[in-house]
Amino acid sequence: MARALLFQLLLLTALAAPSQGNHLGPTSRLRYSRFLDPSNVIFLRWDFDYKAEIITFELQVRTAGWVGLGVTNRYTRVGSDLVVGGVLPDGNVYFSDQHLVDEDTLEKDGSQDAELQRLTEDAVYTTMRFSRPFRSCDPYDQDITSDTVRVLAAYGPDDTLKLHRERTFVKSIFLLQMIQPDDLHVPEDTIIHDLELTDFLIPEDDTTYACTFLPLPIVSKKHHIYKFEPKLVDRSETMVHHILVYACGNASTLPTGISDCYGADPAFSLCSQVIVGWAVGGTSYQFPDDVGISIGTPLDPQWIRLEIHYSNFHNLPGVYDSSGIRMYYTSQLRKHDMGVLQLGFFTFPIHFIPPHAESFMSYGLCKTEKFEEMNGAPVPDIQVYGYLLHTHLAGRALQAVQYRNGTQLRTICKDDSYDFNLQETRDLPYRVEIKPGDELLVECHYQTLDRDFLTFGGPSTINEMCLIFLFYYPRNNISSCMGYPDIIFVAHEMGEEASDSMEGMMAMNNVEWTPENIKKAEKACKEAQQTVIIKTIDEIVENTTGWVPEITPTPRGPCSESSGGKVEPQDKAPAGFRTAPVALSGSSTATPRRLPLAALLLGQGAVSWLLATLQSRV
Incomplete structure (x- = not known):
């Protein structure tokens, strides 16, 4: 007894x-997937537990040899982490958490922070499924963050752990996607409407901005657009840099035909309130189930400006294009009408970035205190649920920071590993509230080590931009709120004479861009008074001024316990705050757990x- x-x-x-480790077991459905190589040999599935900070990967490769998956950085594969595994001819499995000590050599980590869930091999595929913490304490493990992650995948023809460059691939992925489209509602009465150019002959110039004005769907009652996707033509797909759809005020007088958006005819630059946007690397985007773009009411726009940016760097002749945006709309109404607020550095040549800069920061300020006056009606608190980041080739990182009553409130969104070739609309893990009177600051980080000339703000891909688009509800009439520094002040700080903005901008060409002067210019741009330009859907413009506030870095959460000891000053707590998953040893594919x-x-x-x-x- x-x-x-x-x-x-x-x-x-x-x-x-309670069990520790990943809540996604060996048989759980993984919601996200992507091929990692051009030949579709390497297929990745993944999912994550955001609260537990555990991510699960399943790598399937057409090979009978070893497979590996990890994370690398923009500049070098040295130091990349790589979880490797395979099945030996006798049926036993091997699995370990490793890192690259040079471009070709793997070494096992002292701390094993990956947990094997399944490892199989059949006549076609080797499949490895494992989980790992977002952030272990092992200095050899790269963190999984809400930034762009450069996923490293590799495999071998047999079980000899040797890297082959032709079998090693890197792909930029936004891993921590908050909403999976398959989980969203698709209305039964969905109607498709295409906004596109028709047989447009792409000029042989490096950069072209083609614009035309098109009507939105004509409906007898209110509908909601709930999804959009790019329409790209095979031959011209690599030339299309971005596509934007701008809502026009109903009082606007619009031109016909197709012309340069920012050329001799200023009418083709009318309409500046973005409603949807796509850029290189992006895919389709479906709004959350409670928001949509309203059409069909007297307050809704009836026409849009379609803008397509072409980058014909090879100056190819005779290429015709019919690209555009496909919209999906429904009569099943959502709870909220959404809008888009454009933030950042006002795009024109006062925005400059020195050559040979390891790092250069630019700032664009938005002050919302005039929103209600310009809106013509009270502005409810803005609820932000998603965002799109945009710079050109020199961009390395962006963030939008919110302030209230002079105090930093939060970082709304950021990407410290921005990739020009992966620009997509992203959902926030939680909705952010912006109140009238708040200040919003966009910071863009650039690197120009490969440039011998000044880079100026402008529309070309070799120019630069610093923009963040916030997707929010309920919609108001404010289309953009962007800032720029007093260039005359900056010129004087650099020891140059200037009496107006044009002279200030031109004076930057006279500066000898040493590392010391680069930092001096960055400091001057940050300390200069900012002009803030606010614009409405009806092209009403108001200016105000302000100063760039300091940004306090957001502290990171604690790393998961391991024998490594990756503890850094900005961490919220020392290592060991949480217990890491137990690594699997030996050849068994069981999943042991450690009791708390x-x-x-x-x-x-x-x-x-x-x-x-x-x-x-x-």
């Missing part, structure tokens, strides 16, 4: 203890008490 009681107590203790310390102590205490009780009865 006593032995039975002891066994039951131990069993209950074990069952009551509290459960073990509880069990030990219960056993001691029970043994003492039993002994007292003997």
Whole structure:
């Protein structure tokens, strides 16, 4: 009887203890997937538990040899982490957490922070499924963040762990996607409407901005656009840099035909309120189930400006294009009408970036205190649910920071590993509220080590931009809120004479761009007074001024416990705050779990008490 009681107590203790590690088990459906190589040999599925900060990967490769998956950075593969595994001819498996000590050599990590869930091999594929923490304490493990992640995949023809460059691939992926399109509602009465150019002959110039004005769908009652996707033509697909759809005010007088958006005819630059946008690397985007773009009411726009940016760097002749945006709309109304607010550095040549800069920061300020006056009606609190980041080739990182009453409130969105070739609309993990009177600051980080000339703000791909588009509800009439620094002040700080903005801009060509002067110019741009330009859908423009506030870096969460010890000053807590998943050893594919310390102590205490009780009865 006593032995039975002891066994039951131990069993209950074990069952009551919460398990550690990934909540996505070996058979759980993984919501996201992507091919990682041009030949579609390497297929990746993944999913994550955002609260537990655990991500699960499943790598499937057409090989009978080893496979590997990890994370690398923009500049070098040295130091990249790579989780490798395979199945030996005798059926035993091998699996380990490794890193690259040079471009070709792997070395096993001292701390094994990846947990194997399944590793199989059949006549076609080797499939490896494992989980790992977003951030372990092992200095050799790259963090999984809400930034763009450069995923490294590799495999071999046999079980010899040797890197082959022709079998090693890097792909930029936004891993921590908050919403999976398959989980969203698709209305049964969906109607498709295309906004596109028709047989447009792409000029042989490096950069072309082609614009035309098109009507939105004519409907007898209110509908919501709930999804959009790019329409790209095969031959011209690589030339299309971005596509934007701008809503026009209903009082606007619009031109006909197709012309240069920012050329001799200023009418083709009318309409500046973005409603949807796509850029290189992006895919389709479906809004959350409670928001949509309203059409069909007297307050809704009836026409749009379609803008397509072409980059014909090879100056190819005779290429015709019919690209555009496909919209999906429905009569099943959503709860909220959405809008888009454009933030950043006002795009024109006062925005400059020195050559040979390891790092250069630019800032664009937005002050919302005039929003209500310009909107013509009270502006409800803005609820931001998504965003799109945009720079050109020199961009390395962006962030939007929110301030209230002079105090930094939060970082709304950021990407410290921005990739020009992966620009897509992203959902926030939670909705951010912006109140009238808040200030919003966009910071863009650039690198121009490969340039011998000044880079100016402008429309060309070799120019630069610093823009963040916030997707929000409920919609108001404000289309953009962007800032730029006093260039005359900057010129004077650099020891140059300037009496107007044009002279200030031209004076930058006279500066000798040493590392010291680069930092001096960055400091001057940050300390200069900013002019803030606010624009409405009806092209009403108001200016105000302000100063760039300081940005306090957001502290990172603690790393998961391991024997490594990756602890840095900006961490919220020292290493060991959470327990890492247990790595699998040997050839078994089972998934052992470690009981929490509290459960073990509880069990030990219960056993001691029970043994003492039993002994007292003997």
